[in-house]
Amino acid sequence: MMQADAPRILVVEDDRRLASMLAELLTAEGYDVALAHDGQRALHEGLTREFDVMLFDRGLPVMDGLDVLGRLRSSGVVTPTLVLSALGNPADRVEGLDRGAEDYLAKPFDIDELLARLRVLRRRLNPSVPVLRIPGGRFDPDRREVTTDSGAVVVLSEREGDLLALLARRPQQIFTRDDLLAIVFADADETGVVDTYVHYVRKKLGRGCILTVRGIGYGLGRAT
Known part of the structure; x- marks a missing residue:
């Protein structure tokens, strides 16, 4: 929706x-x-x-x-x-x-x-494009910066930012690896690149920021 x-x-x-x-x-x-x-x-x-x-x-x-x-x-x-x-x-x-x-x-x-x-x-x-809420912080997709609830600032790479922005803009949707490959990593050939960048984002922000739905794919993590 x-x-x-x-x-x-x-x-x-x-x-x-x-x-x-x-x-x-x-x-x-x-x-x-x-x-x-x-x-x-x-x-x-x-x-x-x-x-x-x-x-x-x-x-x-x-x-x-x-x-x-x-x-x-x-x-x-x-x-x-x-x-x-x-x-x-x-x-x-x-x-x-x-x-x-x-x-x-x-x-x-x-x-x-x-x-x-x-x-x-x-x-x-509109110079003040709103940031996106993610588990544990807020994400500015233009700057590719996450400000955690503790006040720390984490900068993502371009692809990491594109991946997190897609998930954060549609927080209720679960994307298959093929979906994410086509939308975020269109120049890549194998879905393994999706798993790699999920790992990169989790390494910077914690495992809870991206949800794994076994047999389907990935979505935005759920706030606790």
Whole structure:
């Protein structure tokens, strides 16, 4: 179940396979995702709903993505927007930024870079992105820092942080090793890497921070 305070993102992409992949990825990251596959629908969504961030393709059916963004800006919509486009030469990027985008990323793109850029845009709108409660402390996913209940600060690596953030954002869900491999460790081939990073996180934060459900996988530990 999506959390009530999940950040809302509008994904505008006419390639339905890519749109579906982005929606799955962003949902796993804790976003509440709305999809639009053409410019007219994107304009309607942008004018009638509030979002924390928007992700726009350029070459859309009905209306070009930058034209949609321009109409939203002229209507007073100031939602931070990242343009994700195959048009990636310097002139294209300059045009996108000049016409209202806060950031521009060319296809093909690195998933981790895309997620990081979206986090930056969210912080511009709301600099105080809430930390996540975990057993024994609080976790700041942007800084990858855990502040324990005793006041100690523990810094996680990027992959350790991504793993803990996914579990903490969906504390009631148990993820299989295959789920975690696909979402957090997409460049790895074997589920053993999941067990390795679970071990790393537990070594830094204690065994109770990640719950093992035998025969299924892992979830966020339960506070005692």
